[in-house]
Amino acid sequence: MNGWSRCLKLMPLILLTLAGSRLWAQGPPYQTDDPVPVDLHHYEFYIFGGVDGTPAEIDSTGPAFEFNWGAVPRVQLHAILPWGGVFPSNNPVYLPGGTGPSAFGLTDMELGVKLAIIKETKHVPQIGTFTMFEMPTGSYDKGLGVGKVWYKLPVWLQKNYGKWLFDGGGGYQVVPQANYRDFPYAGWLVKRELNERWELGAELFAHGREGFAAAQTERSxxxxxGGYFHFKxxxxEQFLFCYGHSIAGQTENYAYAGMYWTWGGSDDKSKDDDKKDSARNNWMRGPMRGAAFE
Incomplete structure (x- = not known):
């Protein structure tokens, strides 16, 4: 039995060993994302740092700043402005990958659009896309950026069962640059709300070879x-954290820690209600995030 077959067989075990209300949608701190956009007229902001490394190279992220905006119904606009570092091992075992000087600075900026396509029902998961465009803001010569625009093209699904949340899906990453590769990726996540303060989850995430210019020179x-801590x-306001290690393929470590804030809606709603009363119209707002659509 190869490593990839073992991964698939381990997934039911993960679901059983993680031991209602509707939960927030997914995404950070996990690598598996979700199909639920930010609510209309709501906002999210993250300050975070992380690391993703293999024996060939360690890549760090942080400080990084993420902003999400529910711009129109069922659509979220997304941006990340990241600083980070690259630390090649320069070990001849991993040639031609993992070579070069270490560097730190602005890396490639991320812009994205999340679109909800199919509404969650009792028996049907919510389905949506989260297309991302990686802009060449990092220095290609220093290894902090790819040097060209590259893309992430995923489809994600989500289903809620009381205090449990399940996400899954995958996509394809397109990197039109020398020494990088286009590759597929997929993730499956299960999360549970333990109480008003804590949510914990686990995921199985896999990706293909990313090329000799990346830390992930082989599939893994x-x-x-990881989980969330909600401040009383x-x-x-939440603290987010996650740690992961490879179980098949190339040795790889993943870690994420960050702070999260969300706002909007309530203050706007009172103002809009005043306008509605004075104008005697029937203007309607979208439901809170976690319901299928805005």
């Missing part, structure tokens, strides 16, 4: 475990 499959004084 990982199990990541402000339920819209």
């Amino acid at each position: 499959a990982m199990i990541d475990v 004084h402000n339920p819209n």
Whole structure:
């Protein structure tokens, strides 16, 4: 039995060993994303750092700043402005990958659009896309950027069962640059709300070979475990964390830690209600995030 077959057989075990209300949608700190856009007129902001490394190279991210905006119904606009570092091992075992000087600075900026396509029902998961465009803002000569625009083209699914949330899907990453490769990736996530303060989850995430210019010179499959801590004084402020290690393929480590804030809707709603009363119209707002659509 090869490593990839073992990964598939391990997934039911993950679901059983993680031991209602509707949950927030997914994404950070996990590598598996979700199909649920930010609510209309709502906002999300993250400050985070992380690392993803193999024996060939370690790549760090941080400080990084993420902003998400529910611009129109069923559509989220997304941006990340990241700083980071590259630390090649310069070990001849991994030639021609993992070579060059270490560097730190601005890396490639990410812009994206999340689109909800199919609404979640009792028996049907929500389905959506989260297309991302990686802009060449990092220095290609220093290894901090790819030097060309590259793309992530995924489809994600989500289903809620009481305090449990399940996400899954995958996509294809297109990198039109020398020494990089186009490759597929996929993830499966299960998460549970333990109480008002804690949510914990685990995922199986796998990707193909990313090329000799990347840290992930070979394919890998990982199990990541992480969660959320909701602050008592402000339920819209959270601490996010995750750590993962490969179980098949190239040795790889993944880690994420960050702070998260969300706002919008309530203040706007009171203002809009005043306008509605004075104008005697029937203007309607979207439901809170976690329901299938805005």
